[in-house]
Amino acid sequence: MKDGARMIPRTLFNSEHDDFRKTVRRFIAEEIMPHHERWEEQQHVDRAIWNRAGELGFLCxxxxxxxxxxGTDRLYSVIMMEELSAAGASGIGFxxxxxxxxxxxxxxxxxxxxxxxxxxxxxxELVGAIxxxxxxxxxxxxxxxxxxxxDGDDYVINGSKIFITNGYLCDLVVVVAKTGDSGEGAKDMSLIVVEADRAGFSKGKPLKKVGMHAQDTCELFFKDVRVPQTNLLGPKEGMxxxxxxxxxxxxxLIIAIISVSGAEAALRHTLEYTRNRKVFGKTVASFQNSRFKLAEMKAEIAIGQVxxxxxxxxxxxxKLGVDAAATAKYWCSDMMSRVIDECVxxxxxxxxxxxxxIAKAYIDSRAQRIYGGTNEIMKELISRTL
Incomplete structure (x- = not known):
């Protein structure tokens, strides 16, 4: 981070990663952010941005x-997540x-x-959702x-799903469905891929959310949708x-990564604002309360990043453990909310x-504490390891 806000240098990335980050940053600045406000109004991004991202090798x-x-390592994915979050490009479901x-x-x-x-x-060519x-x-x-x-060689699927990211533009969906009746929920669940052009599959309009307005989140409906049994993921049902x-x-962990990057961006915007905004003839940043708040945020972000x-x-x-991932998700998303609230x-x-x-970050960031499992569920997962 610029402006001295990062106190401990990161050692994960090499020069090739750094070059990729520059390319991603330029792509976001030139081909995403100029359109993001319009995408927020229409409640989904343009389909063409997916094709463009694929053309540039940014997908999968x-x-x-x-x-x-x-065949790259996941650090390339981390870079994409961090840069999208830092830019406030909350509509992109890459x-x-x-x-x-x-x-x-x-x-x-x-x-x-x-x-x-x-x-x-x-x-x-295909946009995926789960x-x-x-x-x-x-x-x-x-x-x-x-x-x-x-039914014969097919599955017939009935039900509905809600809050589905990429739902409105998706071309295929990995669906969590019941395929058994043992009474033990975990053993009755399967993952089945459903293509969006299947008869009986339909999408609701993008949901009107508090934030993340450009993200095409919607409800999906399955009414006697037939897919071949060969669309089942895994070696057998119940997996x-x-x-x-x-x-x-x-x-x-993805949510934690996005949270730290978003908090860092919020601090960067706030440093710039408080150094320029004057109150009673002094910059906001020159008041002790402001300096202490900025210092607290810098410290929390550094702790989260490490x-x-x-x-x-x-x-x-x-080797990532369930408890470590839950800890990262809960603490970093909470931290992001605290930081952005102070920045506002x-x-x-x-x-x-x-x-x-910072106002857009305020409404976009709140969902981080909910999706991927609420932070209360994260604490429950962590408590089971005590």
Whole structure:
């Protein structure tokens, strides 16, 4: 971070990563941010930005080359997450597409499935989503009611999902559905890929959210949707919960990564504002209260960054624990909210005006403490390891 706000240098990235970061930063500045306000008004990004990202190699770059990726390490994904968050580009769903949906297919799909979907996801021809949450379930994944019933060589799927990121523009969805009746929720769940052009599959209009207005979050409906049984991910039915648990740690770390980067950006904006804004003939930054608040924020961000970087190291070694990921998600998203709230206060009345980046950060950041499992659920997961 510029302006001396980063007190401990990061050691994760090499010169190739740094070059990639510069390229991503330029892409965001030139091809995303000039359109973001318009996307917020229409409640989704233009479909063309997905194709452009694919053309530049920004989608699914961690996937193996034989499936259209570049075979890069996850640090390239981290860079994309950090730069999008730092820019306030909250409408872009690349991270979920690349680092969650594609991972499920790559890690649990068979060779036919990987060749069928991953190359088109890498080019942006297919936009991916994952459908977990339902109107009555929230963070309780074992309580899903969407059901897939075998009929001949197909599954017939009925149910609905809500709060689905990339839902409005998606071309395929990894659906969490019940396929069994054992009474043990975890053993009855499966993951099934549903293409958006299947009969009976429909999308609601983008939901009107408090923030993240350009993100095409919507409800999905399944009414007698038929998909071949070959669309099942994993070796057999009933493996859905196990697969979800294997990937959720990374998903939660993604939220922590975004949170630290977003908090850092908020501090950067606030440093600039308080150094220029004068009150009673003095800059806001010159008052002791302001200096102390800025110092507190700098310290919290540094603490969060060090822990997140350590977790990223564990991801690269495939050793990230559920409790560490839950800790990172809960603490960093809470920290981001604290930091941004203080930053709004230091902006005074202007902090409540949407023309200032800090106001947009204020409404966009609140969801971090909810999705990926609420922070209360994160504490429950951590408590189980005590």
């Amino acid at each position: 770059n961690t996937m193996p080359e034989q499936y259209g990726g570049a 991270n979920l597409h690349t680092d969650i949906v594609a991972n499920y297919i790559n890690n649990f799909g068979n060779e036919t499935q990987k060749k069928q979907w991953l190359p088109k996801m890498a080019t942006g 459908a977990m949450t339902e109107p009555g379930t929230g963070s309780d994944l074992q309580g899903v009611k969407t059901r897939a019933v075998k 859905g919960f196990i697969m979800l648990m294997q990937e959720l740690a990374w998903e939660r 822990f997140v970087d350590r977790c990223i190291e564990q991801v690269l070694k495939r 206060q230091l902006h005074g009345g202007y902090g409540y005006m949407m023309e200032y980046p």
